[in-house]
Amino acid sequence: MTDLPLRRIAHLDMDAFYASVELLRYPQLKGLPVVIGGGRRKADEDLMLGDTSRALHEIPVAEFPLLRDYTGRGVITTATYAARQFGVGSAMGLMKAAQLCPQAVLLPVDFAQYRHYSQRFKAIITDIAPVMENRGVDEVYIDFTEVPGGQREGGRVLARLIQKAIFEDTGLTCSVGVAPNKLLAKMASEFNKPKGISVVMDEDLQSAIWPLACRKINGIGPKADARLQALGIHTIGQLAAAEPALLAQHFGPRTSAWLHAAAHGRDNSAVHTSSEPVSMSRETTFDRDLHAVRDRAALGAVFTRLCEQVAADLQRKGYMGRTIGVKLRFADFRIATRDHTIGAYTDQATTIRQAAGQALKRAPLDQRLRLLGVRVGGLLPAAEAVALAAGTRTAGSAATQDEHNSDAAQQAPLFSDI
DNA sequence: TCTGGGGTCCTTTTCCTT
């Protein structure tokens, strides 16, 4: 038996990523309360980014839009520390935040910028450690196990190297946790924020993990936590000690087995270096709740626009799908979804619009709508979808696309298009 | 003037076919 290298998995989390990127662009806002979020339309217009006669860092602070001037729906995506001191924070409604801190600068969410910096810091990581899994725009898992130096000080040396390389290239800081698996690495990365490095070994489970709240386990959200609390289980240690039969009774066989393994720090999942999207969607919340009949025209226009946006997303990214769905959020925040699967893969707005219209017909529309969304799932890379269609055609199946089109053409659209 | 948008995954229900 040869000694296998110790499995060393890192979780890297950028520190206050969106806010930090904005402060790189607008250093004049450093130390001021800044809130990022809101309906993007209004905020985009308010920010005078179109003025190219001066650099971004030269824009006087007095010209930035303030939270007190914002009208409309929306929530805070993130806030700087200076703003948090006033009690505002993520997911808070902007109107409520404006009462708490009206003088805060309000910046729109600028995903293009965050994506740009995201690609930069990820490229730096893969130069050093190629086995990296994307977990959204500001987080990754990295497998240190086989990387030269990845075992030194349990991974701390390599973590330090990556932190330094990212900071030198982008000016951004991050926190890293290194552990035997993804589950523990994710928890470890939160131990020392910001700019922290935490190394967890198997033998640290009882001292470092078991005292933590169950909610710290990635996958235990507010609902599961409340159910655990009701059973008198508050910490991960208590969860580890819980009777498996009791957990199975309340959570079912699969979830209870997972809970038990997680509490004991066990997680065999691999670091996946690539993944294919499963669905793409667009949704929008209206400025005011809309009525299916009275606001027909407005709804129809939004509906069509969402379909066009999803189609454009699919085409730009090179995917086609055949399960088209709609999502409705009613005035009382209840959500309904309806799906409709069509015969042929598509990335065309008109086809998506027709199929989504079919799905929408089955949805209850007696209440005012707060949000409307359109989703395309069952995705395949466009080349594969086209090859598949060619294969089924030569195999002699009916021209499902034509059938579908003529069928849909006879259906009156639910929302009239204007 | 509470409560965004874009995803993934899992469970349960429903429907269809054999």
Add this chain to the structure above:
DNA sequence: TCTGAAGGAAAAGGACCC
């Protein structure tokens, strides 16, 4: 022809995450 079982796919909902 009816009935029930079984299994799979699709649909619907929910929890969770960033």
